[in-house]
Amino acid sequence: MKVGNKLTIYIVIALIAGIAVGSIFNTMADAAWVQWIDQYIFNVLGQIFLNLIFMVVVPVVFISIVLGVVSVGDPKQLGLIGIKTMLFYLATTAIAISLAISVALVLKPGDGQADLLNTEEVSEYRSTELEGGDTELAMQTTFDQTLINIIPDNLFMAMADQNMLQIIAFAIFIGVGLIAVKEKAEGIIKLFEQANEVIMWIVLAIMKYFAALGAFGLVATAFTQAGFGAIQQLGMYFICVLLALFIHFAVVYGSVVQFLGKKSFVWFIKMFAPAMSVAFSTSSSSAVLPVSLETAQNKLGIRKSISSFVQPLGATVNMDGTAIMQGVATVFIAQLSGIDLTIGQMATVVIIATIASIGTAGVPGVGLVMLAMVLTAIGLDPAAIGIIIGIDRLLDMTRTAVNISGDASIALVIDHQQNVKEGKFIKGKSKYVDGKIVSK
Incomplete structure (x- = not known):
């Protein structure tokens, strides 16, 4: 069972339908019957699909990393x-x-909109998120504590909390241990390989039977609650984020795939479209990871030993789309506050946001927590995040698709470099697909 082109078409149709239906319902959002449909149909469809995916994320990551290390x-x-x-x-x-x-x-998205700082959303975000909330606790976590937290003191708690960095760390230890005693552990390695087959079958069954319905439900409820109306007041901010995402996707990833991975970027987009469409609907790098792995290995031809190591790591530490949102939002909030950022402050934003991405959970909305850390570091009021929270889910969909595309493009480059290093790639004559050399 594989993620096929028909499934991609179904998901895209579901996304378009979700956007259309959600946008129409948003105009009647106060109606009781709309709220009922949103809560008991759209939300239920979406959350069941998310739960099904999250159900297998931990075993997929753990087993994939172990097998990747052993390979x-x-x-x-x-x-x-x-x-x-x-x-x-x-x-x-x-x-x-x-x-x-x-x-x-x-583009100066914040010029002339200083009144936004006095809105109810700012005070509400301050009281609900910054005063004793999870965001405040995350902001208090220092970099040295982040490094310490890479090693789990309780594996079962790490799995229960879906702490991917700790799961990856433990899986690497298990993989290295299996390498060290390989002859004595052949049965365990075989068990991991068989478990991988079972888990991936479950993942692909979920995709085949639930992905389109789940994508429709997630997008429909997002647009019912936010809708395009939320974009009107923050239109220039919205455009800035989308523009930066597009430039980074097309120019940076395009160059990485074309010049370092030696592949056509159009081909990359076509092959990786199934994973990007799921990423758009779920807004979660972790949730889409099982699909990303399957698509990268079977569509992009990246060997499992590389894909199984590079992509789960990327879902945890590589968040380019989220970093783009933070960069635009920081400048936007500074402009609202009438503050011109210095070169030093902008450098601080780059450094803090890059470091903060390490170990951050790949779940919806986590970029706002990281943004609060960045704003605090340069002396801006993190409560201003309340201004953009209304449209963040819409942008989160797009930046998650960018995030996982970055993971796959780097995996493609690492795979190509390993093939060249091992003499397994002859330009124009052969390629390496899932551990085998095949002719083009």
């Missing part, structure tokens, strides 16, 4: 791949937020 075989080689992957991720994130700041400085 690499050499811990030193694994370390080199890990270092190279992290450098790519940190570089693209820094580029993303720098691009976002540049776009916002040119």
